[in-house]
Amino acid sequence: MESRPYLVLDLGRPLPEMDRSGVRVARDADLPAMAEVMTEAYRGTVDDEGEDRAAALAELRSTAAGTHGPPLPDTWLLAEEVGEVAAAVVCTRWQGLPFVAQAITHPRWQGRGHGTRLLLTAATVLRAGGETRLSLIVTRRNPAHGLYRRIGFTEVPWPEGT
Ligand SMILES: CC(C)(COP(=O)(O)OP(=O)(O)OC[C@H]1O[C@@H](n2cnc3c(N)ncnc32)[C@H](O)[C@@H]1OP(=O)(O)O)[C@@H](O)C(=O)NCCC(=O)NCCS
Incomplete structure (x- = not known):
């Protein structure tokens, strides 16, 4: 079975100031476009489950409805x-901590810093709201694992009982 570590970012550490141009909060009306990005982003990756756009949209809608813990709309x-x-980037609250439920960049726009920028912007928003840690789960073989480590996420044991 794939190794899927649980990673946590300490929001008490200094976070680099991010350029927020072109960054905004998602609305319900954005979900179809996000589903398109999600479908293309996962295609051919270690986490590709063959989801089409309709399945990706259903997944995003169920995340918005709280399937992966209460959504954190900011x-x-x-x-x-x-x-x-x-x-x-889409965060919910899972096991008491803010949790990155989705981090996706359309292949056309990958490698330009969007993923880093969105994750660090979410981290900054969460810290301003009094949160102390941001969590996620990633397949070890996924290149995103390296990206998260570079940002400062560290591997910790999975929450008890999960
Ligand atoms: C993970 C993901 C969101 C990163 O998005 P991004 O906007 O490309 O991120 P950045 O530009 O900030 O950083 C890219 C990192 O990935 C590498 N990378 C990934 N795809 C790349 C591409 N097509 N071109 C260039 N670099 C790429 C970069 O070298 C960099 O690695 P580094 O941090 O080790 O130097 C994106 O690759 C993605 O959508 N992956 C598929 C979905 C997925 O698996 N999400 C994570 C689930 S936990």
Whole structure:
């Protein structure tokens, strides 16, 4: 079975100031465009489950409805490029901590810092709201694992009882 570590970012540490141009909070009306980004982002990756756009939209809607813990709407963030959704980060609360439920960048816009920018913007928003840690789960073989480590996430034991 795939190794899927649980990672936590300490929000007490200094976070670099992020350029927030083109970044905004997602609305319900953005979910279809986010589903498109999600479908394309996972295609051919270690986490590709063959989801089509309809399945991705259903997943996002169920995340918005609380399937992965209560959503934290201030941290449902999008980055736009030439009027289209290029990347998104979606956080919920899971096991008492803010949790990155989705981090996706359309392949056309990958490697340009959107993922880093959105994650660090969400972290900054959460810290301003009094949160102390941000958590996530990632497949070890997913290149995003390296990205999270570079940002400062560290591996900790999974929460008890999960
Ligand atoms: C993970 C993901 C959101 C990163 O988005 P991004 O906007 O490309 O992120 P950044 O530009 O800030 O950082 C890119 C990092 O990935 C590497 N990378 C990934 N795809 C790349 C690409 N197409 N071109 C260049 N670099 C790429 C970069 O080298 C960099 O790695 P580093 O931090 O070790 O130097 C994106 O690759 C993605 O959507 N992946 C598929 C969905 C997924 O698995 N999400 C994570 C689930 S836990």
